[in-house]
Amino acid sequence: MVDLVIKNGTIVTAADVYQADIGVEGERIASIGHDLAGQEVVDATGYYVFPGFVDAHVHLSLPVGDVVSSDDFTTGTIAAACGGTTTILDFITPQPGQSLQEATIARRGEADGRVAIDYGLHLTAVDATPETLEALPELAAQGYTSLKLYTTYDMRLDDEQFLRLLAAARECGLLPLVHTENHAAIEYLKAGLLAAGKTGPRYHPLSRPPVVEAEAANRVLTLAGLTGTPVCIAHLTCRETLAAIEAARARGQAVYAEVCPQHLLLSVDDYDRPGFEGAKFVLSPPLRDRSHQQPLWRALANGGLQAVSTDHCPWTFEQKQRGRDDFTQIPNGAPGVETRVPLIYSEGVGKGRLSLNRFVEVCATGPARLFGLYPQKGTIAVGSDADLVLWDPEKEHRLTQESLHMNVDYSLYEDITVRGYPVLVMQRGRVIVRDNEFVGSVGAGRFLRRGLFRL
Ligand code: URP
Ligand code: ZN
Ligand code: ZN
Numbered sequence: 001m002v003d004l005v006i007k008n009g010t011i012v013t014a015a016d017v018y019q020a021d022i023g024v025e026g027e028r029i030a031s032i033g034h035d036l037a038g039q040e041v042v043d044a045t046g047y048y049v050f051p052g053f054v055d056a057h058v059h060l061s062l063p064v065g066d067v068v069s070s071d072d073f074t075t076g077t078i079a080a081a082c083g084g085t086t087t088i089l090d091f092i093t094p095q096p097g098q099s100l101q102e103a104t105i106a107r108r109g110e111a112d113g114r115v116a117i118d119y120g121l122h123l124t125a126v127d128a129t130p131e132t133l134e135a136l137p138e139l140a141a142q143g144y145t146s147l148k149l150y151t152t153y154d155m156r157l158d159d160e161q162f163l164r165l166l167a168a169a170r171e172c173g174l175l176p177l178v179h180t181e182n183h184a185a186i187e188y189l190k191a192g193l194l195a196a197g198k199t200g201p202r203y204h205p206l207s208r209p210p211v212v213e214a215e216a217a218n219r220v221l222t223l224a225g226l227t228g229t230p231v232c233i234a235h236l237t238c239r240e241t242l243a244a245i246e247a248a249r250a251r252g253q254a255v256y257a258e259v260c261p262q263h264l265l266l267s268v269d270d271y272d273r274p275g276f277e278g279a280k281f282v283l284s285p286p287l288r289d290r291s292h293q294q295p296l297w298r299a300l301a302n303g304g305l306q307a308v309s310t311d312h313c314p315w316t317f318e319q320k321q322r323g324r325d326d327f328t329q330i331p332n333g334a335p336g337v338e339t340r341v342p343l344i345y346s347e348g349v350g351k352g353r354l355s356l357n358r359f360v361e362v363c364a365t366g367p368a369r370l371f372g373l374y375p376q377k378g379t380i381a382v383g384s385d386a387d388l389v390l391w392d393p394e395k396e397h398r399l400t401q402e403s404l405h406m407n408v409d410y411s412l413y414e415d416i417t418v419r420g421y422p423v424l425v426m427q428r429g430r431v432i433v434r435d436n437e438f439v440g441s442v443g444a445g446r447f448l449r450r451g452l453f454r455l
Pocket of ligand 3: 311
């Protein structure tokens with residue numbers, strides 16, 4: 001007899017949909033079958049049983065200038081759990097003068113003991129000095145097996161730095177995750193808009209149009225072709241970047257990409273909301289016009305995109321006021337870690353855009369595979385961690401700020417009622433969420449030493 005049995009649910013993985021019981025022994029799935037006996041039984045009749053979902057791109061307690069994103073490792077991971085996410089990946093970003101190893105120790109110090117779910121960390125390279133390059137193999141061996149690179153912001157790298165880092169990543173088995181926007185073009189466009197007195201949030205997307213994103217993606221992919229490095233494009237938003245990826249794949253390159261719910265569901269129209277409301281939607285790359293959304297959904301459905309991440313980076317409305325008179329000063333980013341899975345289920349599966357299997361693939365299995373967590377995370381299989389989500393496909397939930405747990409005073413989806421919501425979330429065999437209430441313990445989440453990139 002196992003410790004716990006989840007009975008009569010419909011198990012959904014990236015490959016299958018079937019009825020069976022799941023036996024949990026300690027922290028792992030020990031058996032899948034029929035008529036299993038357990039000391040404790042959870043009845044999942046009428047529910048889907050999904051693997052715990054994986055969000056591979058969040059920014060908790062992210063310092064930007066004089067402000068810090070409003071969810072910390074505790075509030076952000078509790079909110080993630082309430083939305084069905086049991087694993088997140090955040091970032092190690094060296095501050096000026098700090099080495100990558102020092103930044104790693106500091107970031108672990110911020111997270112360990114404060115997380116409510118399991119987590120991993122991407123490295124970020126902000127330079128390509130010999131010290132940084134030499135640090136990579138050891139950090140990769142310690143489970144930091146992905147490398148964030150930027151083409152814009154203060155952390156941007158030039159082409160020579162990209163070449164050195166891409167080559168080093170290939171050598172160490174690190175997967176680069178790249179934010180692609182052409183920095184010079186953004187600066188040029190911003191200056192022109194401000195000089196013309198165009199200072200409101202609605203001008204944010206005009207300062208970073210699709211071609212600005214696609215140019216940088218195309219350049220990074222060209223450089224990655226020279227070094228022979230697989231690359232994942234972060235938070236892709238538009239047809240033009242999809243085309244750059246398809247062109248690189250046609251050249252024989254291994255290219256992966258993630259997309260975020262906001263770019264599938266919201267649009268430039270949101271920048272025109274009255275008052276300063278549009279500031280809530282200032283994130284980068286920006287929201288696009290709706291014509292980009294169908295190609296993105298189609299790529300998600302047909303395998304062109306591998307993961308849905310959130311880029312969760314919330315700022316309170318008060319923090320957003322920094323850019324009241326100048327949109328370029330609005331802190332970039334938006335909340336999303338809690339709403340990702342319900343939105344993709346409701347808008348994807350519920351509206352016939354994604355199959356159940358594909359939904360699990362892009363929200364759990366795909367990100368786990370890309371970032372060295374599979375099959376410990378991202379699937380339901382004997383030996384995998386017992387991270388499980390019992391999902392009521394009929395449960396409706398209006399995504400109001402009051403009903404959510406993220407530490408931010410608004411929701412981007414106030415008017416949206418999703419159909420399908422988690423009713424119980426389990427991490428490594430322990431119930432951590434029941435009926436939209438966190439019942440786990442802060443500090444029980446663990447750091448995940450991830451495997452090297454291989455697909
Ligand atoms: O606007 C955004 N996305 N802020 C977070 C940092 C980033 O670019 O991923
Ligand atoms: Zn980014
Ligand atoms: Zn990000």
